Amino acid sequence: MAQHQLHDRVTCVAAPATWLSGPDGRMTGAADGLYVEDRRAVARLEVTIDGAAPALTGHRTGAASAVFAGVRDTRSRLAEPLGGTETVTLSNDADEPRSVVLAISAATDFATTGAIRDGRTGSTVDFEPDAGGTWWARSADGMAVRLDVTPPPDGPLRWAVTLEPGERCSVELRFTRTDVATIQRAKRFSTLRVAAADPRLDALVRTGVQDLDALRRTDGADVYYCAGSPWYLTLFGRDALWSARLGLPLGVDVAAGTLRALGARQGTTHDGDTEEEPGRVLHELRPPDAAHRLPPIYYGTVDATALFVCTLADAYRWGMRPDAVEALLPNVEAALEWLAGHEGFVAYRSTGTGLTHQGWKDSGDGVQFADGRIATGTLALCEVQGYAYQAAVRGADLLDAFGRTGGRRWRDWAADLAERFRAAFWCPGDYPAVAVTGGGERVDGVASNMGHLLGTGLLSAAESAAVAGWLDRLRSPFGLRTLAASSAGYDAGSYHAGSVWPHDTVIALLGLAREGHREEAAALVRALLGAAERFDFRLPELYGGDDDATPYPAACRPQAWAAAVGPALLTALLGLDVDVPAGRITFDPIAPSPVGAFRVRGLKVAGGELDVTVDASGAVTVHNGPVGIEFLLASGRPASIARAISGASGG
Template identity: 65%
Template sequence: MAQPYLHEHVTCVAAPATWLSDRSGQLRGGADGLYVDDRRVLSRLIVTVEGAEPVPVQVRRTGAASARFTAVLPALGDDGPDPTVTLDRRREVGPRGGTETLTLTNLSHATLTVEIAATCETDYATMGAVKDGRDTGSTVDLGGTPAAARDGMRVSVTADPAPDAAGALRWRVTVAPRDSWSVLLGFTRTDVAPITRVAEPSRLRVTADDRRLDALVRTGVEDLDALRHADGEHVYYAAGSPWYLTLFGRDSLWAARLALPLGTAVAAGTLRALAGRQGVRHDPETDEEPGKILHEVRPVDAAHWLPPVYYGTVDATALFVSTAADAYRWGLPAAEVEPLLPHVERALAWLAGHDGFIAYQSSAKGLANHGWKDSGDGVQHADGRIAKGPLALCEVQGYAYRAAVDGAWLLEAFGRPGAAGWRDWARGLAERFRSAFWCPGGYPAVALDGAGEQVDSITSNIGHLLGTGLLTPGESARVAGHLAGLRSPFGIRTIAPSSAGYNFLSYHLGSVWPHDTAIALLGLVRDGHRQDAAVVIRAVLDAAARFDFRLPELFGGDDGPAPYPASCRPQAWAAAAGPAVLTALLGLDVDMPAGLLRLAPLSPSPVGAYRVRGLRVGGGELDVSISADGAVTVHDGPAGLTIVQP
């Protein structure tokens, strides 16, 4: 069956919970529901007044975890064209469930006596079953005392004031003119332990001439805060709502790195959570290997066709090393970095254990592709042929080069041996890449296939090579030129429209992914392609404005950013595009161990003048203003740092 569409849903998130409904607020089926830990707590919630459903007129998000729905009852109240009876629903989700406050307001001239009823049910479905569009079986009426699911999952429902009779959520109410009546409904998954929201909210904010930047950063920060989850004491960003509200290797690491302007706490927690599950053995059932970093974790009762702990990713291991190095540069204390170094060394050993290039072979029990474009058709030749493995992806070689250099720097900084050997290994990888990956058209192949043939599609993957150090300046310029050819007005397309497999609404073959665009943006800045970077920033802001500044996981890559119907929203690494844009705008380079913070703002600024407050570096915050022509005024900065400007 087809995967449910989400593009018209209203989503409220407080990891590990998410609440999805249409714009009326009613839960009717499909993906609608309140979920906790990948299980559906509430599958149906229909509110009626005098047996009729209210007519929705407005909905707005009031935060990442809350929304307000307004509806009218046209058959009630005064005669005439104007509605005089309204029903307001204020929804808020928490880590174990959620609440909804229903308020009936009588603006008519006569006293109103009506019955308000709420029909609510659950099917205890797993997120995997919902995502697949499968029949989730019979439902349980939650109006009375619900029975637990066979596996022990339990849901409680509360109402204040209590309903008129046990077993049904019904109230006969009398409301005087200009008065209102309210009831608070609560839905909680009670078989899981209480969850404390982790870490203080982020304080990063920006005020710019282009106010779209303010909204993008504010919404992204709110969503990232809502997506904070924890593995024990280790905080991380859950990848995205609703399909991926859990720990992912690649996604959680990239989100933590892009969001380093919010602080190092999430990066540290992500690293510790992944280090605790770093591979120790060869297991073909889960793709675990010694030193390897996992792909995703699911609760045992919600795991679908993949194992609860699954290692089918080729890039998370290198990203783990570079995230550790970046977190240290941004001020993660040495005492927190040092315990991670044995895990860094094991990750580096996993990289070096490959013959020639870091490659993967899909297994029958796992994902077809192990890079970030992990759909079955995600890696194609320009003529549309599906690439056959084992596959060596171009961006993974860039990640590995950067990881070896970063790992050498970390080992040297902490007085551990092996730094020179890893720098030599990185140079050898770059030489092999240069001789094998460059296509006759002057761009890197997306991959080498199992026969050593170049997979010659022009893809956004090449943008991930920028800023890694793998490319020479001339090679970097050629990559930047080809990225310009991939640009839509709203970001960087995943594949060139000239490719036979191009489809602007495919998952990986023509769509635009905000995180993918943000990674390329940072690489453009690091490699000195500043005018290209300014164009990309304006494209990201144009896209953000089309999506109410809550960027989705992906969207259509044509000349209008059509929603991808099954896209997660919010998605952590898409939400982190806002902080990443700030990093690029500022030309920010942080090296806390050296006591340096470098600012080289894009000039002229693509957003006009702007001021950034609450950007965390180490234990302090940066407060800085940038004029439209790039002049810097530092209002406050972290103690002990020298701020360097060009």
């Protein structure tokens, strides 16, 4: 089937709810509507004035809100976790009274996001009034949506209105899904902001922070980022962990909540249907009434388990409370045992009922040989070995820090993995294969996966330099191509075989910066800012990146790990190495700065907020920061302090 055209939709998000419509505000079919918990609560919402649809043009006013304005009339929209509101405002700027009939048509089809994505939807059901003055739509399986209308209509969602000169009036429609549990919004979020000579950085960070806020949802006392609107407004292990890691400049609360939410669901038994295994971290969680193709809780991911350990280690260094970290160490030990339980490398094989590929490139052609053949069978992905290496080393550090045994075992395991990786993965041409098959054949496609190895510790200095060189060849004007243009299967408009994914690019960028490849890192900063400008600074899940940043029709937008690019860029630009347990923050900024001079305020570390300036040459001045933290440059010298440091103490 043809893909849904989402790139031109006006999208308002308050996870797990999202509105989608065209620029004129109308919702008349396809993927448009209001979704709550993976079901469509409103499928059609049309407004007419004297029988004609008003000519409106819309734009977002925030991550959760939009306005659609015409010459005299407007529609304003707000997403809320269990639904949302639509407010129609009529105005009269003439010298004479204005009399009109306002009519609204509202219906739903209760369809799941999976069915809509596949083009399978049923007939619509109109909202009907009850005796209490509210309107309802109810499905046979128990889904219920309430519509509250203010002021009450004269007839079936119809108002006869007369406005005197200069007068205005509004009709508000509030849609609420009532058959699901109440969802509380986390009230406090980030004050992170940046002022740079290149204003595109400011805009990208601001939009990303707003979108991450909108994509947060609570799970009891815990909070995590839903993966993206509209298809993935739920918990995904890999996406949530990467988004939390990239978003650590916003604080550790989301990382801590994500880890607890995933730890509570960590595998404990063997289940062939869900692919659950002891110690394994889940891939995807869906409401039972909206599961699509996969079970409501599904564990078929090869990388989330290692990423769980890496994320906890990062969060600890950024200031996560020691008692909260210690509570998750049994999950770390179980995760490490799952990694070590693989024969040879950490690998996967399709069961035939779950996902074919279980890395982040999970499309059918996501793992390719250079000659265009699709890799099949048992596959060990290169980046997964990097995650596993880092998880073992950083997991060992955590165990040591809290007086638990096992540290030496996991460091030895990591060292052995690194040696076997060198022997098995490196291809002629001096680059790591995207994967190795169960039979030991190298899948020799030149792919962006190798960029995830940087910063994990798996690579030697020479190997890191070789990877940096290949990434420079993978770079398009707008980010890293997922597959080299020289590959037989290259397609810039594909999902994983040549497109650009912002999160993939920024992960490689962070690794380049950490390992001293400044020019290559700076080039990717400029590429991402160029792409962001073309997407109104709301980066989509993916796009084509050859001649221009070309929309991918069905890409999620916003997508959490794309939204986290802005905060992650600040980590890279500052060259931040945060180590709260050791009481220090080290700066090693990219110099010369690819964004000119910049100042970052509200970056959260150790319960305090960091305020720091970097000039165009890379000189660092700390204006404010958490108490009890030493600020150093990479050379080991103290950073310049503009004034006495004040702020909340760490912990």
